[in-house]
Amino acid sequence: MSLQLLFDAMALGGIYAVAALGIALIFGVMRLVNFAHGQFIACAVFALIVPSADALAVMGLGALPAPVLIPLILLIGAGLAVAAEALVFRPMRNASPVALMVSSFALGVALQNLLLVLYGGRPKAVSLWAELGHPVRIAGASVPLLQLIVVAAVVVVLAGLALMLRKTRLGLEMRAAAEDFTMARMLGVRSNRVISAAFALSGGLAAVVALVLVAQTGVADVRMGGQIMLVAFIATVVGGMGSLSGAVAAGLGIGAASALLQAGLPAEARPFRDAFLYGGVILVLLFRPQGLFAPVGAKPRV
Template sequence: MVDLIQILVDALSVGGLYALTALGIGLIFSVMRLANFAHAEFVTIAAYLLFAFSGQPLVVALTISIVGAVLLAILTERIAFRPLRNADAATMLIASFAVSMFLQKLLVFSVGSRVKTLDPLPMLSGPISFGGVQISALKLATIVVCAVLLMGLTFFLKKTRFGLQMRAAADNFTMSRLVGVRANTVIAIAFGLSGFLAAVVALLFAAQTGFVQPRFGLQLVIIAFVATVIGGLGNLPGAAAGGFLVGIISTLLQAFLPPDLRPFREAFLFTAVILVLLARPQGLFPARGLKERV
């Protein structure tokens, strides 16, 4: 029973990180049909900002990290993607790779490639006891933060004017523009929210790993892309569900695979992903109007 509770907490914690990352990716894809590989650098740069201001109170460092990630995301859209908005999908994809590589190499040039230790949440390093069960305080905090953000994003999308405009744009962007939705505003908000989610993921992921380096967000974003595809490209609830599903599968593989097979956990994970996509090529929750793009 104790092991089952710990596995459940691990699965929800990992799945929550993947879900938040997948949502950051899905927000952009839903309104632009753009697979934004530069999201990995949004996470990485947010983590470096936490490192740069690690001597300051957490509120100050986190605020600077969030503001920096949001501004970076909005500037990336304005400078790199807006001029190419009418280009074909292949051009947009190449631009996304180019922005990702540019930001990554800029980081290496600016701060070097060496790993830097980072512990932004030392107050959560200890365990919490529940009825004799020792559970990581950091993992519990990760679950709570992910749940709060998922509920907050749901409220934003369903109850606010800009959220409703984003949902309308995700379903049918052309029709939304005809009834008065401003494309530039909706896309800028989507990128801003993507940067905000990247900063939160950077905080939680850095607290779990204890380090930051120029490829810090890459592996996380690759798996989150897989989660987005499983959930259904362009479907935000599907992206979150895919993130949790991938996190649960990954945790179960880590827990139940024989020790000599655990280094190959990702191979088993992607095998499971292939099986899901063979059964549901469009994802578990396919979005409406997926072929349309801004």
């Protein structure tokens, strides 16, 4: 039982961490709070199925074998994010963070309604990799195989990203840009390349979240990105805006807290789990308004 809870917490926390990382990456390089991230996730989900308003989804791309499907969906997510940057955020490069945030909110609304027009408003049943739902027995607990794969995938993604940020030139440039964008540009970091790369990575991460969500819930819903994006936002704020490791740690923590609340709350209070969660977050921020792992550069300098 407790091992099962541990896996629940790790799988949920892992998804939140990957989503939070997608938001923190973009915030880091261009101080943009990307309210369209949830819709990137939803778009990647709906890319799997053929556009129609029927309740039962017909798999389009989703029918492809996994080794082809996964890179393809990642590319679609990355492509969408890069296109959004080129069309919407590049013309606003010098705008204030508030204006950027509002325009990303508008972009999210546009994408969501585009999905509504193409696919209709009803949630659809999607069976992606249904055979992964079988439970596996580990040390007396039965854990769905999918959950193990999710945890493993999250570890691989996080490790890969950490390696990329530490060891490659692009990663170095990204970290430099996140630290001080103007200074990095003066030292020869090409801003368009770094920002496009950050958006591509962020879109790819959104696609990872999308695949995991579909495989876990078996539902494609136009609104599915919103809730997870909200948690991811909260994770980036709690982790300290702009801190990548902070976002990951806070995402894991919120996922764990959420799984624990789900298990520990009395049945009649369970529907209010999210309200408790958000209330708890506001409490944490009362004591550490700058977040738990605020980077040094986050303080405004005079």
